[in-house]
Amino acid sequence: MTRPRVRFAPSPTGALHIGGVRTALYNYLFARQQGGTFILRIEDTDQNRYVPGAEDYIIESLRWVGLLPDEGVGFGGECGPYRQSDRKEIYQKYAHELVERGHAYYAFDTPEALENRRQAEENFTYNYLTRTGLSNSLTLPAEDVGTRLAGNEPFVIRLKVEPGHEVHIRDLIRGDVTFQSSELDDKVLLKADGMPTYHLANIVDDHLMDITHVIRGEEWLPSTAHHVLLYRGFGWEDTMPQFAHLPLILKPVGNGKLSKRDGAKFGIPVFPLGWTAEKAEDSFTGFRETGFLPEAVINFLALLGWHPGGDQELFSINDLVAAFSIEHISKGGARFDYEKAKWFNQKYIQAADNATLATHIRPLAEAKSYRVSDEYLDCVAGLMKERVTFLPDFVEQGDCLFGPVREYDVETLKKKWNPGFAPVFDDLTSFVAGFEPFQAAALEEAVKNFIHDKGLKPGDILPLLRIALAGTMKGPAVFDMAAALGKEETVRRLILLKEQGEKALQNVVSA
Numbered sequence: 382m383t384r385p386r387v388r389f390a391p392s393p394t395g396a397l398h399i400g401g402v403r404t405a406l407y408n409y410l411f412a413r414q415q416g417g418t419f420i421l422r423i424e425d426t427d428q429n430r431y432v433p434g435a436e437d438y439i440i441e442s443l444r445w446v447g448l449l450p451d452e453g454v455g456f457g458g459e460c461g462p463y464r465q466s467d468r469k470e471i472y473q474k475y476a477h478e479l480v481e482r483g484h485a486y487y488a489f490d491t492p493e494a495l496e497n498r499r500q501a502e503e504n505f506t507y508n509y510l511t512r513t514g515l516s517n518s519l520t521l522p523a524e525d526v527g528t529r530l531a532g533n534e535p536f537v538i539r540l541k542v543e544p545g546h547e548v549h550i551r552d553l554i555r556g557d558v559t560f561q562s563s564e565l566d567d568k569v570l571l572k573a574d575g576m577p578t579y580h581l582a583n584i585v586d587d588h589l590m591d592i593t594h595v596i597r598g599e600e601w602l603p604s605t606a607h608h609v610l611l612y613r614g615f616g617w618e619d620t621m622p623q624f625a626h627l628p629l630i631l632k633p634v635g636n637g638k639l640s641k642r643d644g645a646k647f648g649i650p651v652f653p654l655g656w657t658a659e660k661a662e663d664s665f666t667g668f669r670e671t672g673f674l675p676e677a678v679i680n681f682l683a684l685l686g687w688h689p690g691g692d693q694e695l696f697s698i699n700d701l702v703a704a705f706s707i708e709h710i711s712k713g714g715a716r717f718d719y720e721k722a723k724w725f726n727q728k729y730i731q732a733a734d735n736a737t738l739a740t741h742i743r744p745l746a747e748a749k750s751y752r753v754s755d756e757y758l759d760c761v762a763g764l765m766k767e768r769v770t771f772l773p774d775f776v777e778q779g780d781c782l783f784g785p786v787r788e789y790d791v792e793t794l795k796k797k798w799n800p801g802f803a804p805v806f807d808d809l810t811s812f813v814a815g816f817e818p819f820q821a822a823a824l825e826e827a828v829k830n831f832i833h834d835k836g837l838k839p840g841d842i843l844p845l846l847r848i849a850l851a852g853t854m855k856g857p858a859v860f861d862m863a864a865a866l867g868k869e870e871t872v873r874r875l876i877l878l879k880e881q882g883e884k885a886l887q888n889v890v891s892a
């Protein structure tokens with residue numbers, strides 16, 4: 382196979398949905414595996430749906446997950462410009478050429494006239510039947526058409542779909558798909574404002590950019606029939622790309638396609654990055670802000686509709702590039718299982734080295750005004766990584782490692798603190814203060830001996846020690862925490878614990 386050229390062609394109509402990231406990923410994997418080229422094309426010809434900031438959002442999302450295009454808006458390349466609004470003249474030229482070739486025609490019907498027809502006839506479509514009674518270059522005398530064009534009368538250019546034949550598509554995922562041409566409408570290709578519609582721009586660009594494979598969402602399958610007719614009309618059938626239509630991503634529960642609203646409904650991210658809109662209800666957080674590692678998101682998305690067989694679930698991007706194949710993409714929809722996404726994140730956090738995690742934790746710690754050294758962050762990363770699901774958990778669940786204990790688990794304190802513990806804790810505090818080397822394993826052994834020598838059991842004292850250091854019964858291993866906090870801070874917290882214990886006791890007695 383010649384080296385494939387594939388494109389991800391989003392429209393900047395809002396934040397890029399996570400399904401769009403999956404489409405980009407499959408294109409990327411296919412290109413990388415075959416030594417091909419991955420292109421980013423921005424399809425912004427529909428000015429009414431254009432949302433400022435959406436293009437930047439798309440590019441930032443691709444950067445965040447590491448799917449960097451070889452060519453495209455913001456990335457250069459020889460087939461540019463890659464933003465369709467910068468290619469307006471190109472489409473105009475091709476639209477007129479298609480009219481000359483007899484596969485398209487000028488239509489002068491006013492929006493009002495068409496609206497009237499729609500009102501009068503249910504299911505009105507502009508097609509091979511209705512076009513005979515409408516105002517276009519197939520029905521009007523040539524002279525009249527010439528006059529209208531010369532007089533700058535508004536017109537659109539429509540595809541002339543010939544009835545009575547079948548349009549076949551060999552989809553790489555779905556197999557043979559057949560459409561009846563008589564059921565297809567005469568799609569507008571060039572609008573009255575001179576802008577192309579999606580169909581024209583998409584086909585012209587795929588042709589001019591030498592695209593070999595079109596890998597896109599299932600919702601575009603019906604349009605493909607028109608696209609095939611366009612390739613034929615232009616005489617480009619020999620170089621027509623191969624099509625692969627990806628399965629839908631389904632809601633976490635129930636039926637239907639995962640939608641933007643599901644994010645708010647289930648309190649989960651369905652976009653890669655956060656988005657700030659004018660209205661608060663239109664704003665949302667993304668996978669990034671929730672605290673996902675991009676590698677985890679990639680692994681999760683890769684398996685939403687693709688699996689090479691076997692039981693491997695963890696795939697690095699390189700593994701994915703090696704294992705990917707279009708044949709193993711499923712036809713059926715893939716359920717958006719957020720619990721699985723969380724599982725992947727845990728796995729990737731656990732597998733990440735501490736220094737890498739520290740680079741993710743630093744901004745989160747700084748946002749809370751915690752000042753810590755790189756070395757300390759590495760240490761916190763190591764202590765917490767088996768316990769967290771999201772990156773912010775490091776500073777939230779690990780709060781006590783960054784600052785003083787803010788709240789004590791009073792219920793457990795009440796149960797565990799005994800009247801005779803004050804002198805025990807005084808002794809323990811002095812013992813810890815004099816202990817060297819202040820390392821987790823050595824300290825653990827020494828403290829356990831200390832407890833034994835006092836005639837007590839580990840279960841009497843260790844929970845209290847944990848509450849002393851963390852405030853709660855959760856968190857990393859007690860002696861790891863003590864070693865991380867250092868002797869001085871550990872001793873300080875032991876002294877505070879005694880106060881808390883005595884207070885808890887008074888409450889119990891007075892209650």
Ligand code: GLU
Nearest residue numbers: 390391392424583597601
């Ligand atoms: N602009 C279309 C979209 O927003 C692209 C569809 C295609 O890949 O052909 O998804």
